[in-house]
Amino acid sequence: MNILNWAAEEIIRVCGNVDFKLVLMLNNEDDINIRNGQIEKMLHASATSLAMNLLIDGRDGFFYTNNVQPEALRLFIRNAAETTRMLEPDESRTLADPSRYYKGEGADLKVYDATLSTIDPAEKLRLAQQNNQEGLLLQPNLISFQTHYSDRQHRAHYLISNGFLGYEESSRCTLTCIATAEGADGQHPADGWGETRIFFKDMPLEGVAKVAIDRTLRKIGSKPTRSGQYQMILESPIVGSFLQPILNAMNGQYLHGKMSFLADKLHRQVLSPLVNIVDDPLIPGTRGACYFDYDGVATERRTLFTEGVLDTYFIDTIFAKKLGMKPTTQGTHHLVMQSGEQTLQQLITNTENAIMVTDFNGGNCDPSTGNFSYGIEGFLIQDGQIVQPVSGMNITGNILDVWQRVTALGNDFDPWETELLPSIVFADVNFGGL
Amino acid sequence: MFPLTDQQLHNVLSTALNRGGEYADIFLEDSHLSSLELQDGTVSQAQQVMLYGAGIRVVQGTQQGYAYTMDLSPEALQQAARFAGSIPGTCTAPAIPTLQPMPQLTPETPMLEPDASKNILLAINRRAHEISPLVIRVKATIAQRMQHIRFVCSEGTGFSDNRPRTTVFISVVLQKDGKTQMGFGSRMYQRGAEFITPELIEELLQDTISQAQFLFDAKQIEGGEMPVVMAAGSSGILMHEAIGHAFEADFIRTGESIFTGKLGQRICDSHITIVDDGTQPYDAGMLRYDDEGTPGQRTTLVEEGILTSYLHDRISARHFGVQSTGNGRRESFRHMPLPRMRSTYMCAGEAAEEDIIHSVKRGIYAQTFTNGQVQIGAGDFTFFMKKGYLIEDGHLTTPLRDMNIIGNGPRALQHISMVGNNLKIDHSAGICGKGGQRVGVSQGLPTVLVDKLVVG
Known part of the structure; x- marks a missing residue:
């Protein structure tokens, strides 16, 4: 001091x-x-x-x-x-x-x-x-x-x-x-x-x-499989990466730069009704918990999405003035998505023709449109069984479109992370491979 | 700048090796970074960062003890040296010779005064709006870093260096029919700001704005495996991701790289030669000495299809019984050196670019990229194409955008069937990340044809 x-x-x-x-x-x-x-x-x-x-x-x-x-x-x-x-x-x-x-x-x-x-x-x-x-x-x-x-x-x-x-x-x-x-x-x-x-x-x-x-x-022998539409199971540790373009689009800097696919979408249904996310920095003993942000502003529990409806933007003091909006917060601290009932294994068992994505390998999401292309690796699932490790493939589409097609949520998030996000099943995702 | 005598540094090295160890070094750094940013028509943001401190390392075989301190008093350095020397199982240390006089390599380059930077940024903004009425937003940054280094090691050698680095970065947002598109461009050199001429600004702005305009009409196509013609220049990302990282000898020493054990073997066609070069003046990867005292040099990685060398730092070189190739680099005094790339490129071949394009029945011509990465063990690499074209019957047709290209390093090398005569080094702001450390690099490629890659 x-x-x-x-x-x-x-x-x-x-x-x-x-x-x-x-x-x-x-x-x-x-x-x-x-x-x-x-x-x-x-x-x-x-x-x-x-x-x-x-x-x-x-x-x-x-x-x-x-x-x-x-x-x-x-x-x-x-x-x-x-x-x-x-x-x-x-x-x-x-x-x-x-x-x-x-x-x-x-x-x-x-x-x-x-x-x-x-x-x-x-x-x-x-x-x-x-x-x-x-x-x-x-x-x-x-x-x-x-x-x-x-x-x-x-x-x-x-x-x-x-x-x-x-x-x-x-x-x-x-x-x-x-x-x-x-x-x-x-x-x-x-x-x-x-x-x-x-x-x-x-x-x-x-x-x-x-x-x-x-x-x-389990990755030994991985190779691309045929291109097409599959159900996608996104494994819990990488859900945050797939959510990040959406969190970016909620940021005042992107809104002000006219590079946000969530501009004019406040209080509108943008994700699947299964998606409920809050930022709660005030839970003792959790990573990311804090009483104030880098500006000294007191943190609070904040709802980001309620049944897929966008509840807030991340607007700090500077961008509140630039955008003529009320300031909220700089960003997330301890993100919690409402989880489902099923284990990851049950999610796998309940899919027929799916690819479980366990890691991303490069790619990008256009901040103005939400169109994305990501390299992936994971496992091909047929009739509820893992049949082959896959790699060297891409997934493509529009990030909001894909997040509107959530069909099931797991219960498997890691409580020690700063983002508590379970594994998620999405319908009809385009995979590019052979 | 560094208030330490040779004798004090010698004493610190002695303390570092007090409990044994083969080798020790001290890396002293005093860095000043400053940047000015134009946004919304005004130069209203400035940043300055000052880094000052020393890193002390003790090496025993492939083991390293490391400590850093921001306090350059002899007492603080001695304390850091004691921790660095505490790695267990060390052998008897060699005697440390008297430190030799150090070469002072580069006179200090004057940095641009903030007012001069501000005027350049305002000129960029004016000119961008003149070039296209579609421009609704301009962001431009001029960043300068001056890194002062003093390095000594237990072999009695060392050097002092001043490393200037200047970056100019421009991004524009264009709006048309209610839709927005973004273009960006940059240059980065290890020198003062004298390269930022009106001609360079004009070239950067024209490229950046035309890139954004191009994207309004470009689209994605259905993915799959197909031939890819990589345009000269920024396609050098193929060299960086597909080959360069997997040639870094720490990954070879541990057996993780897919190129482990391939030294002396043919890994691609005989018309392919690939180098990693630390001798190109002003290049982002230029090193007069690397960060552990090895002179800068040019290393041939693949010569006429044969794998001839990996990229070595001191530790991997000693492990393999070869000389270091001068690739030991670190982000700052807070970091241990690692084998890193410098300027990695494929040498020019003989084919004309138009002949390469004409040879493709259906494929894509990939022109500019944003980012890439590689999985060292599997060899799978990926890079993101921002701009390109569909090739149909040997001609460029539909403009393409935002597609991810995936391949496997060794297989992609084997599938390069044509090499152009138009090598171009990309001097965009290339920053490479590895092990939590970021260093400046460049890359280059002549136009090449890769017979099959997964595009999507």
């Missing part, structure tokens, strides 16, 4: 009575990579950095430095002021209305493991080694079996000149395994699995390796 106060005083000394936002970030990280039983990489670091927005007479500059020594900061602020003054005014670039700031009354959200940076790196190394050993014992004939452990502890102090002082903290620990196997035709199929927790004590001691290996081995 001393650095923040010092920087605030220096800004006032150099620029006079101007608006500014200061965020002082303090991060710790550990990163360990084990491959085939051997340590490959170990990284340990602590970092302090300062982010600053200066708003001088309607001019807005963003500045970032990790050199917070007083002499360096003095020069940094002086240069920032010169650069900002050179800009042309933009009346929409202001700080948020102070009445929208978080007032600091919330209970602990339980998203920070204070012990993380004090845990001996040797203990983290043991966890990674144990996991790697588990994988090598399960399947000794892999080309490569890699375990990656990483954690991050984040703290940030906020000082906004029109009346906001805030503090946020969060942490995460992630264990990821990647298995590479000898495949058909000289191919080396690879896949992985990862688990993330907020607290180190909750890290899974076993099981991650097995999932990664199973996911790799």
Whole structure:
């Protein structure tokens, strides 16, 4: 906080009575990579950095430095002021209305493991080694079996000149395994699995390796299948990628740029009636939970889609002014889609001619029309049975059209993710292959 | 810039190797990035980022310990060195010779003053609206980075370098009959802003606006497997995704790459030669020295169809008993070096582009791309075609847009049946991501015919 106060005083000394936002970030990280039983990489670091927005007479500059020594900061602020003054005014670039700031009354959200940076790196190394050993014992004939452990502890102090002082903290620990196997035709199929927790004590001691290996081995022999219309089962971990173009189109920046296929669609039915999504950042102990956003604005539970009807856009302070709309929020924090009753296996069993997509491989979605083409890999399903791994195929169509054809939802989302999205079945999706 | 004497750096290297290890290095960085952006007709956004710190690495075989710090006091560096040197199982360390005088490679390039950048951006906006009345929105950015580096290693060698990089990026939105289309273009070089001339701006704007206009009439066609003629230039993404990544020797060392064990073997037709080049002046992938002290160089990956080299950093080179090819690169002092591409391209062949197009009964001519990726093990790559044409009976017919092209690296190489005489390096803002690190690259290709790829 001393650095923040010092920087605030220096800004006032150099620029006079101007608006500014200061965020002082303090991060710790550990990163360990084990491959085939051997340590490959170990990284340990602590970092302090300062982010600053200066708003001088309607001019807005963003500045970032990790050199917070007083002499360096003095020069940094002086240069920032010169650069900002050179800009042309933009009346929409202001700080948020102070009445929208978080007032600091919330209970602990339980998203920070204070012990993380004090845990001996040797203990983290043991966890990674144990996991790697588990994988090598399960399947000794892999080309490569890699375990990656990483954690991050984040703290940030906020000082906004029109009346906001805030503090946020969060942490995460992630264990990821990647298995590479000898495949058909000289191919080396690879896949992985990862688990993330907020607290180190909750890290899974076993099981991650097995999932990664199973996911790799089932891909052996994958090849394109014939082009045509299939039911598509989208596996839970990648539903977020298929939802992202829709979330982008809800953003004020896209609406203002006339590059949103959701322009003029507020309160209209745009997705299947089966789709209900909320953003709820106020559930303690969940990843993404927070009391305020980067502007200091208090977060709240927000409904995005009710039975497929678009309930809101993401409009921050700047784009609210540009678009003449009421501000909402900058984006999502902890997304929750209402899930269904069926397990993934039941979704598979209940389809006849389908492809279960387990990963995307490149592609794009046009933000103005929603027309997309994505590379995919996954599994061909006939009469409720997986019959063949597939790869080297595309899916094409219009993203809203496809999201209107949701026919079933699974119950299999990962509660430790920032987006809780189950596996989903879509009807009549165009697959391009042979 | 870096308040450390040779003796202090020598002491840090000694601490790093105190518990053993074969090799240690220190990478000191002081980087300044600044960008100005024009939007809605005004230059109203500026960004500046300053990065300052040091990364210390200890290597033992294929194991690496790494720590970084933003505090360049000898005490903080010693502490970081102690962690980097804590990787278990290290051997006896070699003696560290006295540090040799370092070559200072490049004089500092003056960066563009903000006022000058602002004037260029305003000129871009004016000219865009003059070129087409359909233009409803212009966004343009000029970004400059100056990276100051000092590098020393336990072999007693090192270097200092100043690495300027300037990027100009333009996007336009056109509106016609209630529909909007977007075009974009960019250039990125490792130099000051002197390349941003009125002629370059005119060329970029003409390309960008005509690209958006083209998209109003373009369409997608039903997908499937078909011949693809890759136009010269940005089609170099084929070299980057289909071949380049899978030649990075960390993936060869671990056996993950589909090209593992293929050194010295024929992998494609004898009219194909592919290089990765760090010596092209001002190119985004140019390296006078790479980020672990190996001199910049040109590496032939495939010579007349034979796989002749992978892309090595120090670790993979030592593993395979070869010299590093100078491909050890890192995003910043926060990152460990990895084998990365520089400027990757296929050398020109002999065919004329029109002969290549005329040889195709039905296929597509792919002209510009947005993004791509590859799965190293399976070799499956993908890239997204923004603009192209249908080829029917040897002629370009229907304009095409927004189609994903998928192939398999080794098979795509084997299916290249014609190579054009018109090699073009694409100097768009090419940023390659790997292992959470982003570095500047370029790529190039003459027009080639790939007999079959999946298009959709």
